[in-house]
Amino acid sequence: MTIDRKSFGAWALAATESLLRDRGFVGLPDDSPSRESADPHGAPCRYYHAGHKPHHMSAMRAGELRRGGEADEVRHVGHAQIMSSSLEWHDDAVPGSDPTRLVTRIDLERADGTPFAVVTHDSRGLAAIEACGGEGMWLVPAHSVLLVPSWSSGVLADGGRATDPTSWPALSVAESDEPWLPCPIAPEKEPRGRSTTHPALHRWRQSGR
Numbered sequence: 001m002t003i004d005r006k007s008f009g010a011w012a013l014a015a016t017e018s019l020l021r022d023r024g025f026v027g028l029p030d031d032s033p034s035r036e037s038a039d040p041h042g043a044p045c046r047y048y049h050a051g052h053k054p055h056h057m058s059a060m061r062a063g064e065l066r067r068g069g070e071a072d073e074v075r076h077v078g079h080a081q082i083m084s085s086s087l088e089w090h091d092d093a094v095p096g097s098d099p100t101r102l103v104t105r106i107d108l109e110r111a112d113g114t115p116f117a118v119v120t121h122d123s124r125g126l127a128a129i130e131a132c133g134g135e136g137m138w139l140v141p142a143h144s145v146l147l148v149p150s151w152s153s154g155v156l157a158d159g160g161r162a163t164d165p166t167s168w169p170a171l172s173v174a175e176s177d178e179p180w181l182p183c184p185i186a187p188e189k190e191p192r193g194r195s196t197t198h199p200a201l202h203r204w205r206q207s208g209r
Contacts, residue, residue, distance in 0.1 A: 038096035050144035051174035076134025095186035118173035125171030
């Protein structure tokens with residue numbers, strides 16, 4: 001089927017109307033299936049899914065979530081570094097992702113004493129968790145974010161630890177019982193030229209036979 005000038009004009013008008021209505025991006029349809037492969041070893045993670053990069057959240061928004069009942073108060077019980085291969089992977093995992101990539105399992109406890117765990121590969125929040133003593137944190141399940149209270153150095157110098165935190169670092173977490181979406185990063189390649197000679201053959205060559 002050929003596309004004449006009239007039909008192309010109709011498509012352009014429909015696309016423009018869709019763009020104005022949805023304020024999104026439009027493009028020509030692509031029937032070819034998208035094939036995603038793992039990025040080279042050492043590449044930064046490009047996922048914003050739970051447990052990877054946290055979405056920006058202001059202190060004001062964090063307060064709204066806590067006061068609005070959308071967050072659960074939790075305390076830190078412990079944590080451990082584990083390999084992502086020890087977790088159940090999601091069906092949408094990118095083929096070739098590195099199974100040896102380390103993730104952090106954080107053991108938490110709700111206010112009523114119920115224990116549970118979350119996992120993350122973003123370890124930046126562990127320092128903040130240790131700084132606050134693992135107390136007074138809030139989990140926001142709808143946003144897969146763990147809010148950690150933090151005080152500025154000036155407040156701490158004045159002995160103002162009992163005052164409201166000056167900021168809430170957000171750590172992206174995923175429930176440990178949910179399938180994990182691993183980082184789409186390929187494992188490190190084996191160096192070329194490594195000897196694969198069987199030990200017995202190696203000894204035979206060394207004997208000069």
